[in-house]
Amino acid sequence: MMGSSKATRRKSRKKRRRLAVAAITSLIVVTLVMVGGFVYTLYLLGLVNFVNTENESFGSVTDIDESEAIDPSVAGIVPDDPITINDLSESVDDIAVQGNTKVITNILLLGVETDRKDNYIGRSDTNIIVSINKHTKTIKLISLLRDTYVSIPGRERNKLNAAFRFGGFSLLQQTIEENYRLKIDRFVAVNFSAFSSIVDAMGGVDIELTEREAEIVKVGNVAKSYHLNGKKALDYVRIRKIGDDWGRTSRQRTLLKALMKKAKNMDRLTMMGTLDKVLSKASTNMKRTEFLGYIMNAPSYLGYEIKEFHVPERSKCNTPRVPIPGTTYVMEVVELKDPKAAILELHHEIYG
Template identity: 45%
Template sequence: MAQNNGSHIRRKKKMKKGKKAVLILLIAILCVLALLLIAGGIYIKVMLGRIGRINPNDGNISYVDSIAPDPLEPDFSGVIVDDPVHINDAVDSVNSIEIQGNTKVISNILLVGVETDVGTRDDVNNYSGRSDSMIILSIDRYHKTIKMISLLRDSYVAIPGHGYGKLNSSYRYGGFELLAQTIEQNFRIKIDQYIAVNFKAFTIAVGAMDGVDIVLTDAEIDQFRKNNQKVPVKTNDEGLCHLDAEQALYYSRIRAIGDDWGRTARQRTVLQALMSKAKSAGIGTLHNVLYEVLPYVSTNMSENEILGYVGSAPTYLSYEVDQMMLPDRDEWYKVYVKGIGSCLGLKDPTETVLGLHHFIYG
């Protein structure tokens, strides 16, 4: 859909085919909800009622009554897209790049992992923590692809009304709305829909599945020991360890080995292990997981929108998946900012943002 002059073709070669772990976890939840939708409308209302709903006007979370779903999305196969995105590669600054958003066939959703209790009924206004992980999930229903863009939390960006700081600080200052505004200003992508998952949901899910089995390196095990964590025990020569919920959470957040790139890889490893167990779990176990996890999930989507994605979840499983890091390894430099600490600065912000747009809309 996007037009380009060839300067960004090389970037496409750098986009690694993503391990589907993060995506599969989200789609698995949607698929189970889809089964419940088929089984009975009343039950699906009960489950959806446990999801926190964010009011876009004030950031507060409420719990709303269910409403009828929209029709399932149409099949765009063979249809000529009449709203192509035109990307101007000749711009000389980020502010000159046109802001892009959803189209008739592309939906961009911001997935956020947060440290606070936002999403629970007890602390609906808590934005005291930073967003720990941020992924733009771009669903292209025309080309049948899903693209995942991991935004590195230490990126040094302009935060509307707050000067400059790390990307993940924008959530602390103003919740989801300010985080979305920060992404729009710095990366020229308008985000209308977002989903947040509290990390408590992570430990609940792993605990309900009776832990996960993961191969750990000696260096990773040593990190548990150095930081006074319960040390995993190897069960074979390959380093396979059984991790309980707290151990799995600690493992997924190790940054001393491989920095942010290694950390995100470990998160995918845990989610992949979790999904392997979920595939063989009974419907009763999956129900229990969803029932306990959903209160720690928050979104600004209406129930119509949620049910639209629920109905399409089985289709999304067949989509090709690509992913990228933003910034990529060769696009940043380390900078120390007084009062903030070590940050990631962009070598060529304009080039990086144009590359992002070509990745999503190309």
Template identity: 45%
Template structure:
């Protein structure tokens, strides 16, 4: 069967499909589903952008000593990774035009970083463990657009139906279907990045992963954030009854970022992107000393494969990034371009009606300014 032109598995019966994505808990104690990793994307963004604001390369090297640097120690994922496959990707200066009209996802070329576009994956893991193993319930592509002086945020919704490269639990020779957030639990960032490449035709090589233990503390160290709330949102987190800008401390910011039942996961990811924007604006006006304190608080909880040299590069370009805007956002699936798909037996999933069109729109957002 083809899903967006990529060879996919046949739809199994409900019981088989559900079993295909059941993962071992490996002794992790269950906790409330309302406490989710999405809110922690704010911390991962700060771990990139705050580094921009530190004034010396020597300090950045000190910080790098306390960041988890792509270590496989004490990490155990559900599955092994698939073999490397040549995607045909080649780096170029820029993508001047994103062609429309592809009949399938397979016809869309894999695109990655260019001269002016740099993409980073920000991952919030639903885990309390220090080894960053769990479902990736927050997945935001942070795009630095040096040509248009923009920082863009793209949410990949956790319940989006995808195929997992190399995962074939019933041995029929075809990739299993799963929710997107399962890819990280099965094989860490390596498998998540392969899943992004296969399903969304993006090659993203660098990432930052965090769990959700430091969010409240980080917001409080920032001195809180100012967020415009609707009347319904204000009532939900018990800060007021009218629509206006509210100053939220760490606890209220966490409550805001966790809202889902008020509307949907689309609403929640929108709130996540608003939170990131508010944190970025707040950080712009902070002193180096305050930022140092914040960084020391949450960097030990960060796992990344970004090199010390590149982190130092952020430092030397700090004045440049301060001038960037961060007001463009996107989410996949786009509004109205998905449906439920109970036939897959995976619970509530977001099935792309026209995968090729949705992926093309994603590429246009990232690369066309």
């Protein structure tokens, strides 16, 4: 009996030791995973060019505001108090400036026309407001036509895309606020030279092309879906031989939606590898913690419904030729027939 009792105690001690070893091993594995995830997250954030727009420097910003809130979930969000849009405003200046709300966040996506991958000195030929609505679970891609004739603070009237060249995001931000009555604090910019690298990093993209588009991009002469690499995708969004500014912005949104669709269908491992290549091509004035929040919520956002809009509509503007400031040449611009009505329509599109 005593021998049996001792054997039982030995088995019990061995079992406890095995359980202890298993627990310690599990703890070590979990710790390593957490540390590895944290290190990888820091690595990803280190790839992004965080910029300081206060002095228009596109160098790195090193400060991190740890108090910046990160919303870990987009579920269960309640709508704000209704935004007041006064349709009876007598002029553009009377329209209230709108901005972000508890559930609606507007981010300006910029494509900068420059041939160098390491700078953003150029015109913003792509100006898309990415409006994220957590309540309706929609993302609206709203193009502001680059050729729109606008008032630029401290400058003569010019095309919208000139504001970024003259004064970076700060001046573009002021220009949008003055002309569209929207306050947009955050941007993500990619220069066109780096754009093709992003498409290649995602393995190319499938786009439905018209017969003429296929001929210009030099991938065929039949209207159908084509798989475009980075260079061909860039050629596609840069097409100037057909259409106009409306056609260009439509192609920009088409490509952006196709990339988002592809990202949505990526497995986690492929997505991580793609982020590694894509983030190094981006610049933003978000804080690191804020940007991290968007990365964490990306899978949820990719499940949102995508909608499109552009300002202005073709039928609601003229395309006169006006003098290019400081020269004897002229340029064709897009001029709103009724700026007040166009702005109110934009506000209703974003805020409902």
